[in-house]
Amino acid sequence: MAQVSKAPRSPVLHSTRVDKVGFGPRLALRLRASLVIILTIIMLIPVVWMGMTAFKSRPDAVAAPAKVIFEPTLEGFVSLLTTRRQLLPDEAEEYRQRDDLNFADEIALKRGQAIIGPSQFPKQLLNSLIIAGVSTIFSVGFGVLAAYAFSRFKIPGEDDMLFFILSTRMLPPVVVTVPVFLMYRELGLYDTHFGLILLYTAFNLSFSVWLMKGFMDEIPSEYEEAALVDGYTRLQAFRKIVLPQAVTGIAATTVFSFIFAWNEYAFALMLTGDTARTAPPSIPSRIGTGGVEWAAIAAGSLVFLIPVIIVTFALRRHLLRGVTFGAIRKG
Amino acid sequence: MATIELLEVEKRFGDFQAVKPLNLTINDGEFVVLLGPSGCGKTTTLRMISGLEAVSGGTILFDGRDVTWLNPSERNIAFVFQFFALYSHMTARQNISFPLEAELGADIDNDLGLGEVGRFLSQRVFQVFMVQWLRRRHRAVINQRVEEVAQLLRIQRLLDRRPGVLSGGDQQRVALARALVREPAAFLMDEPLGALDAEFRETMRAEIKRLHIDQHATTVYVTHDQIEAMAMGDRIVVMSDAEIQQVGTPAEVYHDPANLFVARFIGSPGMSLINGQYNGQGMIRINEGNTYRIPDDWKASIERGLTGDDGEIIIGFRPEAAHVNGDGDLSARVYADDLHGGYSMLHLDLGEDTIVHARAGREMQHEIDEALRFTIDPASVRFFDPRTEAAIRKAT
Incomplete structure (x- = not known):
């Protein structure tokens, strides 16, 4: 005699599927969750280590064995943002007597240095922002328009053109740095913001056209x-209907384009001098008077991460839906 | 409201003929249903009327005005899509007012009464003040109009919700409201009930029909559901294989199908068809046991209408035209007996894989394989020529 199953007294908040509530599946779920957590921790270690190094003093940063517990200092940030001069011992003594020193001077003084001016880093960070931002706007803007055209209209040779657009991605960009460098020098685009914007837009466009076409x-x-x-x-x-519907795809494309342009290293190193130098090539080149300034490099990398994190977080909601695709509801 | 005329309108996609040249006049205030199986060209025809699809040939007239090459936005039509096509990023109210917003821009220019130069100046100088003021005035008109339409469709309480949270029926009401809000020259509906549950479909069918009666708007309605077509249309255009098979009132296409396709397609089940051979003396031989006597008033028409000389002919009748009785002139075995609530549908096997349908009272019980006799109501029987597949017309 079959029993009539009773309705549960309290609302069921967990899954009741047979393949999810048994002991085996539950154990497997735990194991999978543990694995994900462990992997996340492993992946975060370098970032955490970088964050720690940014607040270490010079001896702590290079100490062996590595120090996990240390006295935090802003030394790295001071050397990142300033240029300094090494003081002679008696100069240093004289400096210590002065009472018009701000806290940055004090930090520098601990290492026997005097601040003589700001560093190039803020300007380079600004260059990075301008170049990555503008090229992202261009590549996403053109990409959205091109993807819409490819998606909606019958274009002769459509498939060939899409393939052609993708083919710009089929070799490592670094391969063409030398020819691009020669061309840029001829055209007067060397060491200009516009030069890098143009290049990054061109590289991102193929990606954004393809990604956006899927969404369109x-x-x-x-x-x-x-x-x-x-x-x-x-x-x-297009403006009133398609754009609002495509916002998920636009967000995803924006993040990916921005990250590419923000992180680009090889072209930035080759094609810029003092004026348009972006942050990536400048961070590892902070070699001070007494060797590699690990704390300054870590501090620079930390500051460098912030805009990407902000952009990604701002668009996170769209991004999560975006990268899973098929998320646009009909009707 | 407008009269729509299609003259030799056709559509080709490369080598594929989606719609063969067709002629059709849809009268002012008429509800015309384009009916046919999927792929018959009915939706393409509708899209050509709307301007969403360009014609490959022919002319489309609205009230005598040639609109063949006008943009959809210039034809003053409203289109209701199968999947509603509601904008999910807008509330129901914004969805409904969306067509009116399009007119707003044009209206403001007209209200200012300025020419091209004036318009240019107005956009630079007066814009901020004048347009804001006019926009507010128009906004009030728009809101009022949206309320009216919402009331008509009983969706006032849903106006501030997004389409995503509405039921299928309510989504379709919002889509209808969006179509109604702008008093267009014609409504074009592409299977608007196709995406709804059976229960909602019945309700919405009645609502759309009632709306049409109240508004008296020229409507072109595409469906593959012949019950829907019968229930709603003033006239039905039956399409198949990219061409029109028959144009007529629901009663005409049901009782006097122009050819075998229409006979089979209309009705549930379709018309029962029996192959036979005319012997020249008013009798049609069906098989060993069955011979059908042609009603006297049909004889002359059949003799004139048959194209072949071997006498091949098809007899057609609707289930309700077949009557089971002991001294009927056709004999058959019961193949199946379905109870349909108010009546039962008998599937009768005449032998040689010929199954016909007869409607019988629900109180009569029939055993499977029981032998019985039936007659066909002489007023409702129809004849077809198997060569041309066309119906044989009765001479009057």
């Missing part, structure tokens, strides 16, 4: 058709 294909063309019969032009329909 997901948006039912009925949406724009509805707007078209309702009295809107194609461009108005």
